[in-house]
Amino acid sequence: MKRIILFILFFLWTSQTAHAEFDLQMAIDQAKPGEVVHIPAGRYQGNFTVNKSIKLLGKKGVELYSQNTEPALKIDHTSNVSIENLMISAKNKGIVVNEAEKLKLRAIEIKDVQVGIYIQRSKHIQIFENKVVGNQLHYAEKGNGVAVFKSEDIAIEHNAIDFVQDGIYVEEVRQINVRENEVTNSRYGTHFMYSSDVKVLFNSYLHNVTGLMIMMTTDLEIASNTVSNHNDFNSYGLLMYDSQQAKISKNSFRNNRIGVALQKCSVIQIQENRFQMNQTALEGTKVDNDSIINDNQFTGNILTARSDQQGLRLVRNFYDDYRGIDVAGDGFGDVPYVAVSSFGQWMVRQPVYQFFVASPSVMILTSLDQQVNKTEQNLLVDNEPRLISHTKEKAFSINILQFIIGLVICMSGFWLWKRGVLV
Structure with a gap:
């Protein structure tokens, strides 16, 4: 019995040490440009370097450490x-990638690292279908899942990133597409600095400190993302600082301390998003008059919006706490919606007040803000509030279609019964 156990242990050990028979670095060095290096299953210890045009293709169970x-x-x-x-x-x-072009990293699982993928001074990079898992240390002791510096034409798609400092960190990058990734349990889901021509589409950001951090970046499209459960003391769904020319559309901001915060921003369009169950849906500080918040849905938020003296332009949004009527029947309220909140303005100056946000006294004060004219009310007013949300409109149209189909089926059945076809 003891011999059988020793034989099994020896077999398992030899099957997991393929590097003893296969020298990976030698195979890389001897490969000709354009060749495929097939790596047998096993664990390979070393610091491997690729400096030629080849493809490394591992079989199931290949691990480099x-x-x-x-x-x-x-x-x-x-x-x-x-x-x-x-x-x-x-x-x-x-x-680590340095001064590379036309690189593809796909189906790579990276674990127990400080930094998953580090790229600098590179062009035409594809990072697809990878998984990066950090560690349980404090954010200050972690590195980033994917970090890109001073590069151009980058695609980061279909990756899963967990327990790192910043899921995707981007600095001085032009033309980058961040699409269909999932980032959880990190500091910032995606963090942009000094970049341009940025697309952030169909990503999922959950349970980070902040979902999206955008700083000193221009020409952005942020669309169809899910940004949820960022509700620590300093958390944001999306925070934009000193950024210009951005379109934020069709995203879901749910259960965040602050859904979207704009600080020192210009030419920002926030359109057709859903703000649900946030402490504060929108916050604006030093936002220019060319920025607009239109055709969004605000449901279940404690505060719709707060801002400094410059205010925010609200146009044709749906608010679940709007109490106006629509005499004309055009789908828009006849009385302006007043989003200003005295308590919200105080929270801008003293964030610690957020601990009282749902108290009875604050709820009464917010209700009074809707009824009393104030000099600040022109800062956060929607003169054409929408009375029916996009969701309700869609549901209504579907119900009408179902009704028509059902009616046709019933009439057809009745006709067939009268003809004696159905007994």
């Missing part, structure tokens, strides 16, 4: 490289 604080895999000064189907673990950085 670094033997020191150097990256497990480095791609340096090359082009037309593809890395697929690997597991990587490292004491510091998993993958």
Whole structure:
């Protein structure tokens, strides 16, 4: 029996140490440009470097792990490289890319690292279908899931990132598409600095400190994302600082301390979004007059909006706490909606007041704000509040269609019964 156990242990050990028979770095060095290096299943320890146009393709069960604080895999000064189907673990950085072009990283699982993927001075990079899991340390002791610096034409799509500092960190990058990723349990889901031509589409940001942090960035499209459950003391669904020319549309901001905050921003359009169950849906500070918030839905929020003296332009939004009527029957209220809140203005100056946000006295004060004319009311007023939300309109149209189909079926059945076809 003891021999059988020893034989099994020996077999398992040898099957997991394929690196003893297969020298990965030698295979990389000997490969000709354009060749595919097939990596047998097993664990490979080292700091591997790719500096030629090849493809590394791992089989199921291939793992690279670094033997020191150097990256497990480095791609340096090359082009037309593809890395697929690997597991990587490292004491510091998993993958480092420096001055590369036309690189594809796909189906790579990176775990137990400080930084998952680190890219600098590169162009035409595709980061698809990867998984990065950090550690349980404090955010200050972690690195980023995917970090991109001084690069151009970057696509980061279909990745899952968890327990890192910033899920996706972008600095000085032009033309980047962040699409259909899921970032959870991190500090910032996605963090942009000094970048331009940015698209953030169909991503899911859940349970981070802040979902999206945008700073000193221009020309953005942020659309169809789910941004939920960012409700710590300093949390935001989306925070934009000193940014210009952005369209924020068709997103869901749900259960955040603040849904969207704009600070020192210009030419921002917030359109057709859903703000649900946030403490404060919108916050604006030093927002220019060319920015507009239109055709959004505000439901279940404690405060709709708060701002400084410049205010925010609200146009044709739906508010579940609007009490006006529609005599003309055009779907818009005849009385303006007043979003200003005295308590909300105080919260801008003293954020600690948020602890009293749902108290009875604050609710009474907010109700009085809707009834009493104030000099600040022109700052947060929607003169054409929408009475029917987009959701209700869609549901209504579907119900009408169902009714017509049902009526046709019933009449057809009755006709067939009269003809004697149905007994």
